[in-house]
Every structure is written in C-alpha cells, then in structure tokens.
Amino acid sequence: MIYDGKDNDIISQYVTFTKVYDEQVKLYGRTREAVTNTINICKDRDVLKEYLSSREKEVVDMMMTLFDEEQVMRAYVESEKKEAAEEAAQPEEEAAQPEAEAAVSEALADGVLNVGTNAEFPPFEYVDDNGEPDGFDIALIKAIGEKLGVEVVVENMEFDSLVAAIGSKIDVAIAGMTVTDERKASVDFSDAYYDAVQYVIVPEGSDIASAADLSGKAIGVQMGTTGDFIASDDVEGAEVSRYNKGVDAVNDLINGRVDCVIIDKNPALVFESTFEGQVKALPGEQFEFGTEEYAIAIPKGDGALLSQVNKALEEIKADGTFDELVKQYIEN
Numbered sequence: 001m002i003y004d005g006k007d008n009d010i011i012s013q014y015v016t017f018t019k020v021y022d023e024q025v026k027l028y029g030r031t032r033e034a035v036t037n038t039i040n041i042c043k044d045r046d047v048l049k050e051y052l053s054s055r056e057k058e059v060v061d062m063m064m065t066l067f068d069e070e071q072v073m074r075a076y077v078e079s080e081k082k083e084a085a086e087e088a089a090q091p092e093e094e095a096a097q098p099e100a101e102a103a104v105s106e107a108l109a110d111g112v113l114n115v116g117t118n119a120e121f122p123p124f125e126y127v128d129d130n131g132e133p134d135g136f137d138i139a140l141i142k143a144i145g146e147k148l149g150v151e152v153v154v155e156n157m158e159f160d161s162l163v164a165a166i167g168s169k170i171d172v173a174i175a176g177m178t179v180t181d182e183r184k185a186s187v188d189f190s191d192a193y194y195d196a197v198q199y200v201i202v203p204e205g206s207d208i209a210s211a212a213d214l215s216g217k218a219i220g221v222q223m224g225t226t227g228d229f230i231a232s233d234d235v236e237g238a239e240v241s242r243y244n245k246g247v248d249a250v251n252d253l254i255n256g257r258v259d260c261v262i263i264d265k266n267p268a269l270v271f272e273s274t275f276e277g278q279v280k281a282l283p284g285e286q287f288e289f290g291t292e293e294y295a296i297a298i299p300k301g302d303g304a305l306l307s308q309v310n311k312a313l314e315e316i317k318a319d320g321t322f323d324e325l326v327k328q329y330i331e332n
C-alpha cells in the first residue's frame, strides 16, 4: 500500500521529522544547521512522500508508541540498524557486474538536467531583465548540459534548500556553492571550478578592519552560506542576522541595522559597485578567512553523473569555453 497523503498527516510528518532530525544530528550535531536542514527536507513534499510510501507499515507501528518521543526515536534507530544489517548481509550482486564504460546517470534518462540555483548571487547567478536566471554558473551548467546532450532546466530556489533538494526535486545544484565537509555528508561535489574567499562589506567610514574587530558585531549574512557559518561559529559574540538574499543584508547595512556583511568576494565586489560611495568590500585575507572552492553538487553516490559532469567540465576548460565565460561574466 502506498501512502496517499490523506490520513495521519500530522503523525506521519512528526515521525518523518524525528527521523530526519536524528540523521541531521548525526551529521551536524545539535546545531542550527541540523534544524534548518530538517525543516527544509520535511518541507519538500516529494521527499516526504517518497519516504512515507516506503515506510507505511512503520508509520502505523509507530502510532502505537506515539506520544513518547524517546520510544519513537529508539524504534527508528532500531529499524534503521536492522535495515542496515540486512543490507550488509545481502551479497552484493550489483558490484559483481563489470562496470559499463562511460556509464550514463539515470538522472539524465529523461533527457533533462534539472538544476537548482539561488539567483541572488551576482555575477554567478542573478535574475536577468526577462526574469530568467542568468550568470556565470547558469552559462556553465548550460554548456555542460550541451556536452551531455540534455536539456537544462533551471529552478530558482532558496540557497538554504538546495542541498536537501538534490536527488529529489533537482538533479544537481550550481550556486557558487562552496565545498564543505558538512555538505559532503549529504551530497557529492564535482571537480572544483572556481576559487573563492569570504569578504566583509562595511559602510563607508567603518573602522572594522581585522578579525578582532568583528567580535560582538551585528553581522548580516545570507542564510546557510559559508559566510553564515563563519559569523555564527567563528566570530565571538556576533549577533548574526540571516537573510534569504545577500542584497537584503547589504540594504540593512546601509540602513544601519547591521555593522557588516560577510559574503563571497565576487558578489561583495558587485554590491560594492552597485552601492558605490555607501559601502566598501574588504578582502577576507584581512580577516584571516580561508580560501574556498566552488563546485557542482551532485546526488550522493551517483558516480555516473559525477564522472559525466567532470568530463564535460574538463572539455569546457580545454576548448576555451570556460575562459570565455569567466571573461564574459566575471571579469567584464
């Protein structure tokens, strides 16, 4: 029987939520990231449905022990453990088969590469005059799609929802996304295609100039970004304001609601020129921020897609397309 979404909605969601949270806690500890990811995953109806359709019996069983959170949690952990043990006990039939050369990912079987982005991050992605996502990343993924012989469909979503949507709502994400160990727990990354570093945007005349100056400051960031993680985890006593869009953080900076904004170098430079005379973008090196690398996020374990994307990326670099795009979008 397949879960039809009609009954037990609340209890099902509760059970799912608990399970997802449990997994996220394993990955991130009891942090804001675990909570945010859980909320995002559970918000995604497709993920929820898919999960429930395979778990209806458990959901029903779970109802017996309902209202006792600990029992529900424990039951889940047990069932997960059992499943893992069963899986481990099964002979690996698939692995025994010789791997076909240049395997094609199932994600591309429909001839479409569904790409998630957050078009609030110029020059890598922004909404153009026709209301369509454009920018370096968009052009790059379209070039990759061309190499792979598939149509590229770009979906603009919140940055903070991208990782959780990979493999369900979208096939891959390209969003100036930094490779991090935390994200690697949920997704795989292509070869890196761009080096980055966080910058600090300050109002003209601000005396913020070093890492020590950031302590205790009101810092604006885009939610769920590496700038957010730096402000939240590394800056002592920071009062962090999280925005859906980087530009909203910059607007609040101009309005005096935050003291600075931590955001990636290239968007920082774009905002500096958009709001010329009002704000300054300070290099992250001044604040001892480490370098970051952007890569395309791919469903965990889809080795075929990973090598297809990497191969396309390599070709695009070799034939000069990549440098053209850098010139057109980033260095212009």
Ligand code: ARG
Binding pocket: 117, 118, 119, 120, 121, 125, 159, 175, 176, 177, 178, 179, 196, 222, 224, 225, 226, 227, 264
């Ligand atoms: N590089 C940063 C990160 O991975 C920020 C990326 C934000 N990208 C965007 N399209 N809004 O967290």
